[in-house]
Amino acid sequence: MLPTDPTGPTGQLASWLAGLTTAxxxxxxxxxxxxxxxxxxxxxxxxxxxxWSATAVDAILRLEGCGTNPIIGWNRGTTAPAAAMLNSSFxxxxxxxxxxxxxxxxxxSIVLPSLLACASQIGMASGEHFLLGAVxxxxxxxxxxxxxxxxxxxxxxxxxGTVFATFAAAAAVGVPLQLNASQFEDALGMAGTQSSGLxxxxxxxxxxxxxxxxxxxxxxxxxxxxxxxxxxxxxVFEPQHGGFLSVFGExxxxxxxxISAGLGERWEIEQIITKSYAVMGGxxxxxxxxxxxxxxxxxxxxxxxxxxxxxxKINGRHETLFDEGGPTAQGNVRxxxxxxxxxxxxxxxxAPKAVTAPVSEDRVVTKFHNLTRGIVEPGRQRAIIRAVLDxxxxxxxxxxxxxxxxxxxxxxxxxxxxxxxxxx
Numbered sequence: 009m010l011p012t013d014p015t016g017p018t019g020q021l022a023s024w025l026a027g028l029t030t031a032x033x034x035x036x037x038x039x040x041x042x043x044x045x046x047x048x049x050x051x052x053x054x055x056x057x058x059x060w061s062a063t064a065v066d067a068i069l070r071l072e073g074c075g076t077n078p079i080i081g082w083n084r085g086t087t088a089p090a091a092a093m094l095n096s097s098f099x100x101x102x103x104x105x106x107x108x109x110x111x112x113x114x115x116x117s118i119v120l121p122s123l124l125a126c127a128s129q130i131g132m133a134s135g136e137h138f139l140l141g142a143v144x145x146x147x148x149x150x151x152x153x154x155x156x157x158x159x160x161x162x163x164x165x166x167x168x169g170t171v172f173a174t175f176a177a178a179a180a181v182g183v184p185l186q187l188n189a190s191q192f193e194d195a196l197g198m199a200g201t202q203s204s205g206l207x208x209x210x211x212x213x214x215x216x217x218x219x220x221x222x223x224x225x226x227x228x229x230x231x232x233x234x235x236x237x238x239x240x241x242x243x244v245f246e247p248q249h250g251g252f253l254s255v256f257g258e259x260x261x262x263x264x265x266x267i268s269a270g271l272g273e274r275w276e277i278e279q280i281i282t283k284s285y286a287v288m289g290g291x292x293x294x295x296x297x298x299x300x301x302x303x304x305x306x307x308x309x310x311x312x313x314x315x316x317x318x319x320x321k322i323n324g325r326h327e328t329l330f331d332e333g334g335p336t337a338q339g340n341v342r343x344x345x346x347x348x349x350x351x352x353x354x355x356x357x358x359a360p361k362a363v364t365a366p367v368s369e370d371r372v373v374t375k376f377h378n379l380t381r382g383i384v385e386p387g388r389q390r391a392i393i394r395a396v397l398d399x400x401x402x403x404x405x406x407x408x409x410x411x412x413x414x415x416x417x418x419x420x421x422x423x424x425x426x427x428x429x430x431x432x
Contacts, residue, residue, distance in 0.1 A: 009190035012242045019243070020268035021151075022192035025144055025179055030136055030400070033143050037275050038400075041142050043372045044106055046396040047282045048099050048116025049080075049412060050376040053384055055101025056081030057418040060214040064097055077128040078409055081416035088125040089225040092177075095121035096221030102419075104379070106282050111153025112162065113169035115176065115280060117220040119145035122177040122228045126184055127405045129232075133184045135402025143277065145180025149173055150276040155245070155266040156257045162207060164260070170205025170219040171256060177227020185235050197240025198230035200252040282367050282375070369397070383417035 011019035030038070055061055056079075065079060068090050077091035078084075080098055085091065099105050099117040106116050119142050126141075127133035133141075152172040153161075161168040178199035182192050203223070209216035230240065244252050245267055253262040345353040373393060380389055388411060395408045402408065 009188050011189045011193040013246075014189070016243055016246055017264050017267040018193060018196060018245045019189070020271065021148070022196060023189040024268070024271045025148070025182060025192045026187060026189040028140060028144060028183065030140055032272055033140070034275070037143065037277050038139060039369075040277055040280070040367060041139060041146055042396055042399055043367055043369060044116055044146060044277075044280060044282070045120055045142055045399075046376055046393065047106055047372050048120045049392060049396065050379045051100075051102070051105045051116070052080045052095060052098040052120070053412065053416050054104070054379045054419050055098035056416055057383075058098075058101045058420070060217060061094075061098055061101055063214065064218065065094055068094055077125050078413040080124075080412050081414075083413060083415045085128075085413075088129045089228055091128070092121040092125040092228050093218060093221035093225040095124060096224040097218040100217045100220050104283055106280050107169075108150040108153065108158075108276065108280050110279065111150035111158040111168075111172065111276065113149040113153055113172050113176065114220055115146045115149055118149060118169075118173045118176045118224050118227070119180045121221065121224045122181050123184070124405075124409060125224075125228055126181045126231070128409065130184065131406075133405045135399040135405055135408070137184045138402075138405045138408075139399045141180045141183035144183050145176040146277045146280065147275065148179040149176030150279070151267055152176075152245075152252075154276070155253060155264060156262050157260060160260060161256070165207050166256070167205035167207045167209060167216075167219050170223050171203045173220055173223035174199035174203050174227040174230065177224045178230040179227075181228055181231035182234070185231055187231065187234055191234040193242060193244075194238065194240040195231045195234040197242060197244040198233060198238075199227045199240075200244040201241055202226035202230070203252070203256070280367070282372060284375075380416075383419060388414075 011022045013019045014023055065082060065084075069084070069086055072087045072090040074084065075086045075088070075091070077086060077088045079086060079091055080095050086094070096117045099120065100114060105114050107114050122145070123133075123138055123141050127138060149169070149172050150158075152175050153168060156168075156172070158168060161171060175196055178195040179192075182195050187195060203226075205219045205222070209219055234240065241247075241251075245264060246253075248254050253264060256262075343355045345355075347353070376393060377389060384392075392408070392411045395402060395411060399408075
């Protein structure tokens with residue numbers, strides 16, 4: 009079935025999602041997607057037993073109860089929406105996960121949890137369908153972000169990725185559910201009306217780590233509702249009153265054309281960055297001195313956050329010249345170091361290597377080993393890596409689910425289950 013307006017941006021996106029096949033996705037895009045998923049799993053495994061993760065699991069299980077949808081690293085399950093929310097919060101747990109630099113969103117924290125919940129629910133997703141769903145999710149999220157001028161959302165106080173992410177979740181889940189174009193339009197419409205997220209959560213709130221999880225949880229039922237014929241907002245991106253772009257892009261001149269421009273020809277997946285270490289993506293290029301950033305990065309990471317920061321020897325500043333370079337200049341860094349003897353050292357870094365380094369298999373596999381060493385048994389490490397890198401060859405995604413569900417060790421704290429003799 010056709011969407012309401014096949015020629016409009018929403019209709020074009022819905023039709024592209026419904027017709028997406030593995031053969032249409034270039035090999036390098038498929039390989040990049042698998043590396044992003046492996047990186048996301050590393051983040052989830054190391055984040056599963058952080059203090060705030062354990063607190064969340066305890067609270068959500070008391071609310072939702074047990075179920076068949078696995079909680080990564082816990083050997084327990086819950087409902088599909090709750091599992092998506094918790095697993096996403098693990099990936100976001102320690103600022104280690106991927107990000108798109110221009111349409112800011114943390115893709116793996118949306119795509120992986122929503123797809124794992126979907127696959128567990130329907131019980132028959134192949135590795136190939138799982139990979140194709142991931143391609144759809146990783147591609148759609150940044151496109152919506154670009155239409156809203158991405159980083160400008162951060163300057164206005166929106167936690168950008170969580171606003172765009174409901175669409176990524178609905179798109180990812182819609183692929184293994186085999187939605188047609190009309191159903192994808194409904195799923196996108198239901199996803200868009202649930203978008204939210206405030207940057208105020210970054211000031212000490214545990215829920216900052218769960219905001220992408222809220223989006224994963226909301227996008228998941230949007231796709232399932234669409235399979236049942238439940239309808240969402242038609243042409244969700246287009247309306248001038250009450251449409252997604254008109255509301256979130258108010259007074260910001262959103263660019264509707266970027267939703268569907270170059271679909272299948274230009275891949276936003278190729279722009280996604282994996283982090284070398286745990287820090288907000290916009291400040292990967294600086295680790296000391298007086299830091300100056302573009303306005304969006306400064307708004308999200310450069311402001312003082314209380315007494316601890318005000319007493320620090322490291323301070324952030326807004327560099328207005330970076331704003332003139334457009335979104336790609338937001339990652340530039342100017343560092344000024346002041347020494348006790350009065351000397352001063354200035355340095356300017358354009359497109360820091362930590363941001364521009366290619367996402368290679370060796371780099372991601374090494375990061376996976378480094379993050380999971382000591383919390384995941386070596387044989388299990390190797391099996392997870394093999395399963396993800398050969399995802400198309402998996403007859404059922406349950407093979408991967410069975411590898412990531414058993415209990416893992418705690419990255420920092422004493423592990424309550426391991427103290428009771430549980431094996432990892």
